Amino acid sequence: MIQFHNVSKEYQRSGRALAEVTFRLHKGEFAFLTGPSGAGKSTILRLAYFEEWPTSGEVRVSDLSSKEIRTRSAVAKLRRKLGIVFQDFRLLDDRSAEANVAFALEVIGTRRDQITPRVNRALSQVGLAAKLKAYPRELSGGEQQRVAIARALVNDPVVLIADEPTGNLDERATRGVFQLLRDINTAGTAVLMATHDLELVRSTDYRTIELDHGRIVYDSAESRPPAAGRLGELT
Amino acid sequence: MRIAFRDALFAVRKAPLLSVLSVMTIAFSLFAFALFGLVAINIKRALEGVEERVEIRAFVTDGTPMEELANATAEIARYGEVQTAKIVTQAEALARARKELGEFSDVFEEGVLPASIDIHLKPGARDPRTVGAVAARVRTIPFVDDVRYGEEWITQLHRLRNIAGVTGIALGLAFAVVAVIIIGATIRMTVLARSKEISIMRLVGATDGFIRSPFLIEGFAKGIVGGLFALILTWIAAAVLEHYLHFRAFFFEDRLVLFGLAGGALIGLMGSGYAVGRHLRRI
Numbered sequence: 001m002i003q004f005h006n007v008s009k010e011y012q013r014s015g016r017a018l019a020e021v022t023f024r025l026h027k028g029e030f031a032f033l034t035g036p037s038g039a040g041k042s043t044i045l046r047l048a049y050f051e052e053w054p055t056s057g058e059v060r061v062s063d064l065s066s067k068e069i070r071t072r073s074a075v076a077k078l079r080r081k082l083g084i085v086f087q088d089f090r091l092l093d094d095r096s097a098e099a100n101v102a103f104a105l106e107v108i109g110t111r112r113d114q115i116t117p118r119v120n121r122a123l124s125q126v127g128l129a130a131k132l133k134a135y136p137r138e139l140s141g142g143e144q145q146r147v148a149i150a151r152a153l154v155n156d157p158v159v160l161i162a163d164e165p166t167g168n169l170d171e172r173a174t175r176g177v178f179q180l181l182r183d184i185n186t187a188g189t190a191v192l193m194a195t196h197d198l199e200l201v202r203s204t205d206y207r208t209i210e211l212d213h214g215r216i217v218y219d220s221a222e223s224r225p226p227a228a229g230r231l232g233e234l235t
Numbered sequence: 236m237r238i239a240f241r242d243a244l245f246a247v248r249k250a251p252l253l254s255v256l257s258v259m260t261i262a263f264s265l266f267a268f269a270l271f272g273l274v275a276i277n278i279k280r281a282l283e284g285v286e287e288r289v290e291i292r293a294f295v296t297d298g299t300p301m302e303e304l305a306n307a308t309a310e311i312a313r314y315g316e317v318q319t320a321k322i323v324t325q326a327e328a329l330a331r332a333r334k335e336l337g338e339f340s341d342v343f344e345e346g347v348l349p350a351s352i353d354i355h356l357k358p359g360a361r362d363p364r365t366v367g368a369v370a371a372r373v374r375t376i377p378f379v380d381d382v383r384y385g386e387e388w389i390t391q392l393h394r395l396r397n398i399a400g401v402t403g404i405a406l407g408l409a410f411a412v413v414a415v416i417i418i419g420a421t422i423r424m425t426v427l428a429r430s431k432e433i434s435i436m437r438l439v440g441a442t443d444g445f446i447r448s449p450f451l452i453e454g455f456a457k458g459i460v461g462g463l464f465a466l467i468l469t470w471i472a473a474a475v476l477e478h479y480l481h482f483r484a485f486f487f488e489d490r491l492v493l494f495g496l497a498g499g500a501l502i503g504l505m506g507s508g509y510a511v512g513r514h515l516r517r518i
Contacts (some may be wrong), residue, residue, distance in 0.1 A: 049438075072441070072442075072443055072515075073442050076437070076440045076441060076442045076443075077440065078440075079437075079438065079439065080439075080440035084438050084439075090431070090434070090435055091435075092431070092435060093245035103435070103436075103439070104440075106238050106409055106440040107238075107436050107439055107441035107445055108439070108440050108441065108445075109445075151439065155439075155440075169517065182468055230448070
């Protein structure tokens with residue numbers, strides 16, 4: 001599904017962001033990316049949706065390799081198979097919830113008669129069937145994030161990439177959004193979620209990949225206990 | 236395409252002030268260019284009017300048989316550079332001189348002025364070199380006594396025409412470049428105003444072509460509307476000039492009007508294409 005093989009990423013100004021990162025997210029898997037700010041979580045996600053390319057190593061997503069995929073149109077096609085969710089929701093403020101979700105279908109040329117039923121289904125899935133016509137400013141943070149998730153889901157992605165999706169939400173909204181992500185995963189979609197929220201991480205037995213200074217310092221899939229000062233101590 | 240049109244319309248409705256601003260910027264930039272064009276066209280027309288007076292007059296020896304004169308005139312009329320060649324008899328020359336000189340008309344007596352062949356050249360053949368070449372050729376005709384064509388005057392006129400032409404092209408290009416830069420900057424503002432939308436389009440898998448299309452439609456439409464406004468403003472300016480300066484100003488021919496509108500549309504289209512393309516390369 002998503003595979004990082006010895007991936008390093010260096011920026012001209014800020015230096016190294018990732019160092020020889022290797023991991024694989026399997027089909028239908030749920031994995032957290034954790035670690036302090038600047039650890040490289042968002043860099044991994046940006047590499048996973050080909051917003052950036054590794055300085056060395058290889059990223060493979062749904063059988064497409066960073067070594068082969070170069071054109072923007074190829075990236076666009078790949079992103080149609082991914083769902084991407086951000087901390088700041090990234091909704092269009094001047095469009096209703098329905099229009100925001102439909103937008104994701106329109107831009108990829110989905111037939112008109114298919115758009116409405118798919119939008120309704122996605123919004124129902126996230127529990128917002130009653131707020132189709134609401135504008136983002138009329139929705140709470142949690143609801144806005146649900147709209148963003150509906151937009152990410154409407155194309156039936158193979159993997160959902162979520163960058164701190166609960167970062168702007170209160171505890172109750174966080175639980176709701178996280179439960180939604182779990183449901184999505186249960187339905188078969190792989191989820192790669194970056195988060196600071198260690199309580200959330202501890203509350204499940206999902207795979208956890210912990211980063212520090214651009215390196216993977218702990219991966220629960222490898223059954224190594226967290227190193228001192230890592231996940232365990234941070235809690 | 237339907238979505239591109241809808242999004243273009245949506246963008247205009249979403250930011251009407253910005254849309255009006257960009258249309259007005261296009262309109263005033265094209266208006267400045269069109270005003271300059273109007274002045275240039277009127278200067279060109281005025282110079283063409285003066286140029287029409289360029290004439291070669293070949294005076295012939297007294298007593299030249301009319302048949303020979305007619306043959307030579309027909310021969311001259313066949314020159315590629317010549318528009319008309321006409322015999323002016325001694326009597327006609329006298330009548331013309333008397334008419335042109337008015338109160339001094341009785342200075343001339345019959346038989347004083349020689350007959351001549353008056354030659355008008357085609358447009359484009361009125362430069363000093365061509366006029367001189369035709370005059371030299373006419374001079375070789377045996378019964379032609381003298382050939383006059385106001386060599387110095389034609390040279391000055393040609394120089395003036397060249398200066399006007401070069402200045403016109405240079406200023407025209409400068410106006411066009413300034414117009415394109417201003418229009419480009421305005422369109423860039425509309426692109427930046429929608430940068431969030433563009434980045435979301437990218438995230439959900441829109442191709443660059445899809446992202447570009449509403450901007451291109453918007454730019455094209457704004458260019459046409461701006462061009463129309465510029466045309467109306469120019470027409471008003473020409474009418475005002477005519478009214479206050481009391482001269483008959485030439486307005487653009489229909490094909491130039493169409494060319495201007497197409498130019499506006501093209502600037503809008505290319506400006507949008509460039510601005511959104513540049514933005515897409517950066518994000």
